[in-house]
Amino acid sequence: MSASHVPPRLEIRNLVRRFDGQTVVDHVSLSIAPGQVTCLLGPSGCGKSTTLRMIAGVDTQDEGTIHVDGSLVCDTVFRIPPERRSIGLMFQDFALFPHMSVGENVSFGLRTSASEKRATATRLLDRVGLAHYIDFYPHHLSGGEQQRVALARAMAPEPKIMLMDEPFSGLDNRLRDGIRDETLDLLKEAGAAVLLVTHEPEEAMRMADEIALMRDGRIVQQGAPYNIFNAPADKGAMAFFSDINVLRSRVQGALTETPFGQFMAPGVADGTEVDIVFRPQHVGIDFDRGGKGPHPTVIAGTPARGVVRRARFMGSESLVEFLMDHDQQVLKATVPNVFLPKVGTPMWLTLRRDRCFVFPANP
Numbered sequence: 001m002s003a004s005h006v007p008p009r010l011e012i013r014n015l016v017r018r019f020d021g022q023t024v025v026d027h028v029s030l031s032i033a034p035g036q037v038t039c040l041l042g043p044s045g046c047g048k049s050t051t052l053r054m055i056a057g058v059d060t061q062d063e064g065t066i067h068v069d070g071s072l073v074c075d076t077v078f079r080i081p082p083e084r085r086s087i088g089l090m091f092q093d094f095a096l097f098p099h100m101s102v103g104e105n106v107s108f109g110l111r112t113s114a115s116e117k118r119a120t121a122t123r124l125l126d127r128v129g130l131a132h133y134i135d136f137y138p139h140h141l142s143g144g145e146q147q148r149v150a151l152a153r154a155m156a157p158e159p160k161i162m163l164m165d166e167p168f169s170g171l172d173n174r175l176r177d178g179i180r181d182e183t184l185d186l187l188k189e190a191g192a193a194v195l196l197v198t199h200e201p202e203e204a205m206r207m208a209d210e211i212a213l214m215r216d217g218r219i220v221q222q223g224a225p226y227n228i229f230n231a232p233a234d235k236g237a238m239a240f241f242s243d244i245n246v247l248r249s250r251v252q253g254a255l256t257e258t259p260f261g262q263f264m265a266p267g268v269a270d271g272t273e274v275d276i277v278f279r280p281q282h283v284g285i286d287f288d289r290g291g292k293g294p295h296p297t298v299i300a301g302t303p304a305r306g307v308v309r310r311a312r313f314m315g316s317e318s319l320v321e322f323l324m325d326h327d328q329q330v331l332k333a334t335v336p337n338v339f340l341p342k343v344g345t346p347m348w349l350t351l352r353r354d355r356c357f358v359f360p361a362n363p
C-alpha cells in the first residue's frame, strides 16, 4: 500500500445518535491520522461526549460507521466490543484504583508477565516524570500527579486511538499547561490518533492540529485552529472563540451601508438584513481632534465617533467600551497593555476591514 493510500487511524462517517426521538448527534464525520490531535469543541449538550462514547463502544450509533486503520469496527449490524478496539480513554473524573500501587495501576490492563508489567510501568512513569512513585499509593500523589499516572495507564496498552473527555478540567491552571504539553508530546510520540473533547476554545487551540466545531449535534466547521479563528463559518462560530461586535445593516445593490462605510455583500438579495461582525481586537482607536477623526483609508474605511463608556485593564490588554454617536450602540475594542481613557472621552473608531465578516442576520 503506498503512503498516499494509508487509511486514517480513526474514521467516523455520518454518525447519528437519537435519544427519545431527539437527534443529539447528527451525521458527524471525522478522520484522524496517526499522531494527529483533533479537538471536538462545542458548548455543553451539543453531543460531544455522545460521539466519543460511540467511538469507545460504550454506546452504539443509530446510523453511520466507525473504522480504525481502514477496518470496520462498528456499523449498525456489526460491532467490535470496546475492549477489542485498541482505544484508550481519559476522562476528567479518571479514577485510579486506591488499593493498587501506582505501578500496578499503570500496568493493570496488560496481559504480560509480572516483570514485563513492571518494566512497562517504569518506562511510562519515567516518561511522565513519576518513576520514583512506582510503589506509592494514589493517595500519596497530588491531583496533577494522579492525572499523569492516569495518562500512563491509558498509554500502557499502546492504544491506536486516545479519546479524552475534558481530561484537564479538574486541574488548576498552574498545573494544567504543563500536563497538557506533556500529554501531547507523549501521545504524538506514540503515534496515537487523539480525539479530545472540550468546551474551552483556548484548550482546543493549544492542543489541536485540527478543530471540529460542533453545535446542536452537527459539525459546523472543521480545520486548523488558525483557519477556524480567522475564517469563521458563521457568527456563532466566531462568537465561540471571542467577544464580537455586530453591526446590523440591509443590503442594496450587493453593498451594505454602515457608519464605518460600505461593505460588500456579493450574491445577497436586495433588502436582506446582514450582520457585519468583527472582534474587539480589530477595532482601531484614535483621539478626537476638535470633532475630527483620522482620514478614511482603504484598509480602515471610514472612522465613526463614540464616547468611552467603560475601560477595564485585563492583564495583557485593556478592554474599552464605546457608546457610538450614530445610534448609541455599544462597541468594544481591545488595546494591548494599559489603555484606560476616562469615561466620556470622545474617540474615533476604525475597523480592520479585512477582519470584518458579513453574515446573514438570520441564518
Ligand SMILES: Nc1ncnc2c1ncn2[C@@H]1O[C@H](COP(=O)(O)OP(=O)(O)OP(=O)(O)O)[C@@H](O)[C@H]1O
Pocket: 019, 020, 024, 042, 043, 044, 045, 046, 047, 048, 049, 050, 051, 199
Ligand atoms: N443516555 C441518554 N439518554 C437521553 N439523552 C441523552 C443521553 N445521553 C446524552 N443525552 C442528551 O444528549 C445531548 C448531548 O449530550 P452530550 O453529553 O453528548 O453533550 P456534550 O456536548 O458532551 O455536553 P457536556 O460538555 O455538557 O458534556 C444532551 O441533551 C443530553 O441530555
